[in-house]
Amino acid sequence: MQYQNVLALNNVKAEQSVGGTADVNYKTNIGSDLVFSINQMFFYTSISKPLILQTDNLGNRFFSNAGKAVISKGFETNVKLIFKKDLKLFAGYTYTDARATYLSSNSFLPLLPKGKLNLTLMYEKEDNFKLGLESYFTGAQYLYNGSRTPSYIEMGFMAQKTFGKVSLFVNFENFTDQRQSKYKTVVNPPHTNPTFDDIWNHMEGFVVNGGIKLKL
Template structure:
């Protein structure tokens, strides 16, 4: 690593190895991979307001080929409290057996990764964010961070029923992109000992390789949250609310949207803390909306996908004892970003 007053260089190398050796299996699914690479990063202060960061990484894999991965970002910092960053880059992931789809099947009847038929996933991404904060009054502060992003995944790894081996599941590469775009908003207000955090996320992930370009299953398009905190030397009280929108299920239907609430109350003493934590106050759980397990006419159970909490309301309470006193209590500003 070298640096000067205007520029900073980082040069390095990487080595990754993985080895999966399955002792008992009907079909051979062992897999070994080795990746070796090198990278160089540069950060340059163009002037007092603009910073350019660039990087290049090249990886060589034993069975999947070579990958050249450039990235770049441009940061603007105003003389006040406004910053903005525009960035983008390339990425990749070599196939392996351990995907969410295989986990839902408990890895049963899942065929091995075929290195002669599959290729690695590649990704292309861009993001733009803005961050601004100011004092509304001497005691009221406000800040907002707004993020936009675009990501495309080519040759995504899919797990489907095998056409040649009935009852088995095999991996293949998607014939078109998985295209994800979205935005995230984070807002913070602070007034004396009170802080209020608000967030909203839009996640629009389309599977272009399927007819109609549907939303990715179990991915809520709309998510929102609110956390209100009161904290001083004697008390810490927090009330949180989280909304999860409808999600597409694997049978083509939509799940129920739901709202979760929680409350934490903590009293600070010289010897420690007493606390009570109320989780899922509204007792939202998937069994209220749809069964988590179904059985066919022969009584064979089928475990449905999980899209909501399976536990209901939870109350916990406890004592935190600090034999050396509470001198290191987290005071004001503990939750500042």
């Protein structure tokens, strides 16, 4: 909307939120070479008097307080496996159920995937070199028009080599070239008065960067 025709706040109250988290940790050795640990966390948040954007008969947009809360709840699981101190596997999954209870249908919050999974495999020799492979899964999301996006997977790779106090590194971010323009253009014609799609995926695609680290 490019912040056009948005009226000043009038007769609204500040949002208020209450929430909490609870988590448990467990760590053990499996044999003499493998260390296993897990963190299980649960969360809950309720936002009362949420501000929502509405449109009047003249096309102006304004904020008002909804009568019911926005509620977000879910859990996050993180697992770590370490083999002989050098080979490490990290796995994390987040489940989020976030709903605007003031809506009678399709109350799921837009642009918020229910499930997200991340995996990282790292091999490291301290003060020598480091290699890492990353993978991320993002579940389907609702758009503001009520449609759903496809889920997608992205991957990355990094390497670092250390020479004394100097380290060289390179990152291959999103080398599977996951980006929204592969599915549909973001800017819609006419270009003299364009409309823009919701942003739910990467915009930049595959990115390579590198550098030098100096330890003083």
